[in-house]
Amino acid sequence: MITELIGMLERLNTLRMNKSHTQQSLKHVLPSSLSNLSLLNDLDAHAWRLSGTIPDEFEKLSSLEKLDLGHNNFCHLPYSLRGLSYLKDLVLANCKELKFLPLLASSLVKLTVANCTALESISDLTILASLLEFDPTNCTKNIDSQVASKYLRNLSVLGSEIHHWFVQEIPCFANRINHSIKGIIIGVVFSLGQTKQKAFRDKLTGSVDIHAKIIRLDVTIYTTVLDWREVSEVDEDQLRLCRYVDFSKLVLMLEEGDKIQIATRETPYFNGLTLKK
Structure with missing residues (x-):
């Protein structure tokens, strides 16, 4: 097979074997020849129909920085993932049969396990000293809430209520003496309904129909979509929390008296999305 010849490309840096997750195909396994690619830094096996147990040979991919195994079975x-000392971005979204997350490389900066609904346990995240982004959308039942909140960038759960400590009206930013802003968390309740453009929506990096705006003296000076990639595939109301850290533009641009407003696009891209709170 062609995949078995991949190992001959010993100087390969990027390998994309990804398929559309709506595409029907036979189950695959990762070719054993992958272990020869010691210079590989980006491996995308998204929706490759991987099943069972992943071979424990990843430690041989010693240069790997990004690994996408999303939408697999x-x-x-493998425990050898912990030995990847350069791995920064690990994507496991929609691996709905994944039951256990082992100890991972301490170099990780971003970890996505959104919609891994079968997860029964997750190893200690506190050892991931470099972790900045963690997305456990729809798989939070076995995650320590204090640990998750430290790294959380996006979180979605079924529900129609926003916690009382959120500001319900349009907030006005005010600098506090001897304090610096560490970030902003935006909470929204929305429903999706049945959208015909689901396959297209899953490729987006944000909700293109819900915007966060900075308003200064009644003029919108900055607009960004709410930053999320995965959503629950149900018709029920969903509560989404989006965290913007101190180096994000939404935070950096804030000045005394600015207001932050959440609003929907006047002409929506997707039928069925409703912003409720």
Whole structure:
């Protein structure tokens, strides 16, 4: 097979074997020849129909920085992932048979396990000293809430209520003496309904129909979509929390008296999305 010849490309840096997750195909396994690619830094096996247990040979991919195994059917990850000392971005979104998350490389900066609904346990995240972004959307039942909140960038759960400590009206930013702003968390309740453009929506990096705006002296000076990639595939109301850290533009641009407003696009891209709170 062609995939078995991949190992001959010993100087390969990027390998994309990804398929559309709506595409029907036979189950695959990762070719054993991958272990020869010691210079590979980006491996995308998205929707490759991987099942069972992933082979424990990843430690041989010693230069790997990004690994996307999303939309696959395996139930266990190899312990050798912990040995990837350069791995920064690990995507496991929609691996709905994944039951256990082992100890991972301490170099990780971003970890996505959104919609891994079968997860029964997650190893200690506190050892991931470099972790900045963690997305556990729809798989939070076994995650320590204090640990998750430290790294959380996006979180979605079924529900129609926003916690009382959120400001319900349009907030006005005020500098506090001897304090610096560390970030902003935006909470929204929305429903999706049945959208015909689902396959297209899953490729987006944000909700193109819900915007966060900075308003200064009644003029909108900055607009950004709410930053999320995965959503629950149900018709029920969903509560989404989006965290913008101190180096994000939404935070950096704030000045005394600015207001932050959440609003929907006047002409929506997707039928069925409703912003409720």
